[in-house]
Amino acid sequence: MTTLISKQAQEEGAKACAHDFQVNCGNCRLNSICLPLALEREDIQQLDSIVQRSKPLQKGQHLYREEDDFQSVYAVRSGSIKAYRTTDDGREQVTGFYFPGEILGMDGISNNTHASSAVALETAAVCEIPFASLSKLSALMPNLQGHFFQLMSREITEDQILITLLSKNSADERVAALLLSISARYARRKLSATHFRLPMSRVDIGNYLGLTVETVSRIFSRMQKMEVLRVDNKEIEILDMQGVRSLANISA
Amino acid sequence: MTTLISKQAQEEGAKACAHDFQVNCGNCRLNSICLPLALEREDIQQLDSIVQRSKPLQKGQHLYREEDDFQSVYAVRSGSIKAYRTTDDGREQVTGFYFPGEILGMDGISNNTHASSAVALETAAVCEIPFASLSKLSALMPNLQGHFFQLMSREITEDQILITLLSKNSADERVAALLLSISARYARRKLSATHFRLPMSRVDIGNYLGLTVETVSRIFSRMQKMEVLRVDNKEIEILDMQGVRSLANISA
DNA sequence: GGCGAGCTTTGATTCAAATCAATAAGAATC
DNA sequence: GATTCTTATTGATTTGAATCAAAGCTCGCC
Numbered sequence: 001m002t003t004l005i006s007k008q009a010q011e012e013g014a015k016a017c018a019h020d021f022q023v024n025c026g027n028c029r030l031n032s033i034c035l036p037l038a039l040e041r042e043d044i045q046q047l048d049s050i051v052q053r054s055k056p057l058q059k060g061q062h063l064y065r066e067e068d069d070f071q072s073v074y075a076v077r078s079g080s081i082k083a084y085r086t087t088d089d090g091r092e093q094v095t096g097f098y099f100p101g102e103i104l105g106m107d108g109i110s111n112n113t114h115a116s117s118a119v120a121l122e123t124a125a126v127c128e129i130p131f132a133s134l135s136k137l138s139a140l141m142p143n144l145q146g147h148f149f150q151l152m153s154r155e156i157t158e159d160q161i162l163i164t165l166l167s168k169n170s171a172d173e174r175v176a177a178l179l180l181s182i183s184a185r186y187a188r189r190k191l192s193a194t195h196f197r198l199p200m201s202r203v204d205i206g207n208y209l210g211l212t213v214e215t216v217s218r219i220f221s222r223m224q225k226m227e228v229l230r231v232d233n234k235e236i237e238i239l240d241m242q243g244v245r246s247l248a249n250i251s252a
Numbered sequence: 253m254t255t256l257i258s259k260q261a262q263e264e265g266a267k268a269c270a271h272d273f274q275v276n277c278g279n280c281r282l283n284s285i286c287l288p289l290a291l292e293r294e295d296i297q298q299l300d301s302i303v304q305r306s307k308p309l310q311k312g313q314h315l316y317r318e319e320d321d322f323q324s325v326y327a328v329r330s331g332s333i334k335a336y337r338t339t340d341d342g343r344e345q346v347t348g349f350y351f352p353g354e355i356l357g358m359d360g361i362s363n364n365t366h367a368s369s370a371v372a373l374e375t376a377a378v379c380e381i382p383f384a385s386l387s388k389l390s391a392l393m394p395n396l397q398g399h400f401f402q403l404m405s406r407e408i409t410e411d412q413i414l415i416t417l418l419s420k421n422s423a424d425e426r427v428a429a430l431l432l433s434i435s436a437r438y439a440r441r442k443l444s445a446t447h448f449r450l451p452m453s454r455v456d457i458g459n460y461l462g463l464t465v466e467t468v469s470r471i472f473s474r475m476q477k478m479e480v481l482r483v484d485n486k487e488i489e490i491l492d493m494q495g496v497r498s499l500a501n502i503s504a
Numbered sequence: 505g506g507c508g509a510g511c512t513t514t515g516a517t518t519c520a521a522a523t524c525a526a527t528a529a530g531a532a533t534c
Numbered sequence: 535g536a537t538t539c540t541t542a543t544t545g546a547t548t549t550g551a552a553t554c555a556a557a558g559c560t561c562g563c564c
Contacts, residue, residue: 085412085416087416087420087502088501088502089501091420093412093415093416093419093420095412095415095416106404106405106408107405107408107409107412108405109401109402109404109405110402110403110405110406110408110409111409115408115409115412116412135394135397135398135401136394138391138397139390139391139392139394139397140391142387142388142391145387145390145391145397146387148401149361149387149400149404150361150362151362152358152361152401152404152405152408153358153359153360153361153362153404154362155408156358156359156362156367156404156407156408156411157359157362157363157367159408159411159412159415160337160345160347160359160367160368160411162415163345163347163411163414163415163418164337164339164345164347166415166418166419166462167345167418167459167461167462168339168343168345168462207419209419210418210419210420249340249341250339250340
């Protein structure tokens with residue numbers, strides 16, 4: 001049953017890994033949605049020269065932890081990463097899920113210390129971009145500087161969307177909105193928008209959306225009963241996209 | 253009854269306004285917490301040359317609105333500003349309150365369109381910093397670039413703190429946390445940390461914290477009954493700082 | 505290929521905060 | 535200085551999601 005979709009994802013990952021030694025920003029299939037976006041050929045080469053590619057993270061392995069010295073931001077090349085903060089009383093708050101082509105770690109810039117932790121939800125390859133080098137290069141390449149400002153700004157905007165979701169929307173709306181967000185991000189990578197695998201657990205989903213596992217599970221069941229969704233554990237098929245949209249009750 | 257505190261604030265505002273023609277980043281009393289932070293004397297002059305100071309906003313007047321073209325970021329010089337987003341169904345979500353020395357508008361960078369609206373909660377003076385000029389200058393002044401990256405990163409971190417607050421904390425904890433945040437921001441400007449005036453309405457507080465007005469009002473009453481707070485409409489006196497901290501149940 | 509820990513689902517009950525409702529207190533307007 | 539409009543408080547009731555409880559699944563690991 002765990003078929004098509006996971007194969008798609010695994011394939012993407014495998015390609016990224018198998019050819020690690022020859023991957024560069026110029027030939028990376030994600031460069032149109034990742035940091036190199038809007039850069040010229042020669043600029044991409046310069047950017048590429050500061051990017052470091054190390055061996056993939058295994059599921060559960062940390063990319064960085066809260067309080068670690070901040071050195072780099074990271075671009076996801078394959079797999080997916082969960083970012084979270086630990087509250088004073090030891091609980092976790094998931095602050096984001098990061099998919100291929102997305103940048104994480106920017107919250108560490110302000111204090112030279114990571115403000116969150118990042119852990120692989122499945123085998124994941126990342127590009128490490130040392131921030132000192134990126135800053136220097138940005139001063140020389142207006143397009144890069146501009147794009148990096150934009151990326152940080154987008155992170156702010158997205159956090160504000162989440163704030164709004166948590167503050168104003170019901171449990172059902174939150175879950176539907178997350179599904180739409182994930183669907184859109186698969187679509188951006190030319191993968192199916194209606195049939196995908198969730199890399200995170202129900203606990204993570206609930207944590208991210210400010211809900212308990214039980215509530216998330218019930219909502220999936222209910223949506224399945226309404227026939228807008230087919231749920232097989234982490235495998236999701238959206239049967240009625242318009243239905244999900246109207247459940248989300250947001251245009252985003 | 254509306255005495256000391258509001259006078260303090262009004263005085264600050266008045267000074268900023270009365271001397272508008274001669275205010276510059278070099279002599280601005282806020283320069284140690286605002287954008288010029290960590291800049292050299294001559295660099296400050298350069299920054300100053302791109303900053304525009306216009307006449308103060310009146311209460312209720314907008315600085316920018318969602319969907320407006322993005323041109324500039326803004327530093328609050330006196331008074332206070334509320335930022336909010338409008339949801340598809342027309343409701344508001346307050347995303348932040350901005351006090352003197354704080355920068356707002358950075359969410360507009362990503363799409364060249366403001367992602368939120370900003371409105372004065374009281375008479376407020378702001379410095380407009382055209383983003384195109386700021387970008388250019390940043391490329392020439394590593395410290396400015398670095399500091400602006402830090403400011404954006406701090407905005408991300410603060411949004412994540414709010415996400416955590418909304419997702420994990422009770423109504424009482426949220427209100428206490430907001431009071432502590434405001435108190436700390438007054439303290440940073442060398443004003444009283446225990447006795448201040450809230451520039452925003454109960455509706456705004458509730459909206460920001462994902463609560464109804466009634467809940468906010470009840471919590472203020474309860475805290476007053478517990479004698480950790482003295483509340484006189486918008487005038488707040490923290491009688492037991494440790495008490496508020498323990499109610500907030502967060503270290504921040 | 506089977507055992508066990510950790511996920512996921514489903515049901516019953518509780519509870520914190522929303523909603524509904526009314527009054528009171530300020531602020532703005534004439 | 536009265537009148538209206540907005541903002542804040544307080545109380546009664548409802549409700550959505552949390553909590554408590556108990557199976558049922560999966561998947562990794564021997």
